[in-house]
Amino acid sequence: DVKVTQSSRYLVKRTGEKVFLECVQDMDHENMFWYRQDPGLGLRLIYFSYDVKMKEKGDIPEGYSVSREKKERFSLILESASTNQTSMYLCASRDRGWTEAFFGQGTRLTVV
Amino acid sequence: AQKVTQAQTEISVVEKEDVTLDCVYETRDTTYYLFWYKQPPSGELVFLIRRNSFDEQNEISGRYSWNFQKSTSSFNFTITASQVVDSAVYFCALASGGYQKVTFGTGTKLQVIP
Numbered sequence: 001d002v003k004v005t006q007s008s009r010y011l012v013k014r015t016g017e018k019v020f021l022e023c024v025q026d027m028d029h030e031n032m033f034w035y036r037q038d039p040g041l042g043l044r045l046i047y048f049s050y051d052v053k054m055k056e057k058g059d060i061p062e063g064y065s066v067s068r069e070k071k072e073r074f075s076l077i078l079e080s081a082s083t084n085q086t087s088m089y090l091c092a093s094r095d096r097g098w099t100e101a102f103f104g105q106g107t108r109l110t111v112v
Numbered sequence: 113a114q115k116v117t118q119a120q121t122e123i124s125v126v127e128k129e130d131v132t133l134d135c136v137y138e139t140r141d142t143t144y145y146l147f148w149y150k151q152p153p154s155g156e157l158v159f160l161i162r163r164n165s166f167d168e169q170n171e172i173s174g175r176y177s178w179n180f181q182k183s184t185s186s187f188n189f190t191i192t193a194s195q196v197v198d199s200a201v202y203f204c205a206l207a208s209g210g211y212q213k214v215t216f217g218t219g220t221k222l223q224v225i226p
Contacts, residue, residue: 033214040121042203042218058213090157094214098145098164098207101214103157 003027006091006104013111019078021107023091030096032074034058034066037088037106049074081111114139116206118217125194126225133189133220135204141165144208146180146187151201151219163187194224 007022025032031050035043035058045058047066055066063085067075074093078085088108092101115138125131137146148160161171163180171178175192191198204217 031212035216040218042118043205043216045213045215048213056213059215088155092157092214094212098162098212100147100159100162102159103149105154105156 004091004093004102004104006089006107008107009105011107011109013078013081013109015082015111017078017081017111019081019109019111021076021078021089021091021109023074023076023093023104024072025074025093025102026072027093027095027102028071029093029102030071031094031101032068033092033094033101034064034074034076035090035092036060037090043090046076083111085109086111114141114144114206114208114213114215116204116215116217118202118204118220120220121218122221122223124223124225127196128193130190130192131194131222131224133191133202133204133222135187135189135217137185137187137204137206139206139208141208144206145212147205147207147214148178148187148189149203149205149216151203153200157203160189191222194222196224196226198222199224 004025033048034046049055049068065077091104094101117136144165146163149157179188201219207214
C-alpha cells in the first residue's frame with residue numbers, strides 16, 4: 001500500500017515564525033503536491049513537484065515555498081507565518097502518468 | 113485554465129435513499145482525467161474512481177455509479193441505497209495539462225441520516 005506520511009497532525013505556531021511541513025512517500029512516486037483545505041473553498045494547490053529539485057507554482061503559492069531534495073520527501077515552508085495561513089494542509093503523491101493521487105492524513109496548522 | 117464546480121455544498125438524505133452528487137468541469141485540453149475522492153470524518157482522502165476523457169462509458173461499482181457526459185462537461189456520482197457510512201465530503205477532481213496538474217472542486221458534504 002502507498003503510504004504518504006505528514007510529520008505532524010496538529011501544529012500551533014506564532015505569527016512571524018518560519019514553519020516547515022514535511023511529507024514523505026514510500027512508493028517512489030514522481031509527483032508530489034501540497035494543498036490547503038479551507039471550508040467552502042475545497043482543496044487548493046499551493047505547489048507541486050514533478051521531479052527532484054523541480055517545482056511548479058500552483059494556484060495559491062504566495063507566502064509559501066517548497067523543497068524537494070530527495071524523491072521521497074517534499075517540504076512546504078511558510079517563510080513568515082501569518083494568521084491567514086491557518087488551515088488544513090494536505091500532501092499528496094502520484095506516479096507518472098494519469099494515475100490517482102494518494103494523500104497524507106493532513107496537518108492542521110494554527111497560526112496565533 | 114481548468115476548473116471544477118460542485119454546486120451542491122451540503123446534501124442530507126435519509127438512509128436507503130439514492131443521491132446524486134454533481135460535478136461540472138472546464139478544460140481546454142482534449143486529454144484529461146476525472147476523479148472522485150471521499151473524505152470521511154477522519155480526514156484522509158480516499159480515491160474512488162478515475163475516468164479518462166476518451167471513455168464515456170458509465171461505470172458501476174456496487175452501490176456507486178458514475179455518469180460521464182462530455183457534451184455537458186459533467187461527471188456525476190450516484191450512491192444507491194445510501195448508508196450512514198457514506199456520510200463524508202466528496203470531491204471531484206480534474207487532471208490535465210503538461211504536468212497533469214490536478215484541480216479539485218469545493219466538495220459536497222453528504223449526510224446520511226439513519
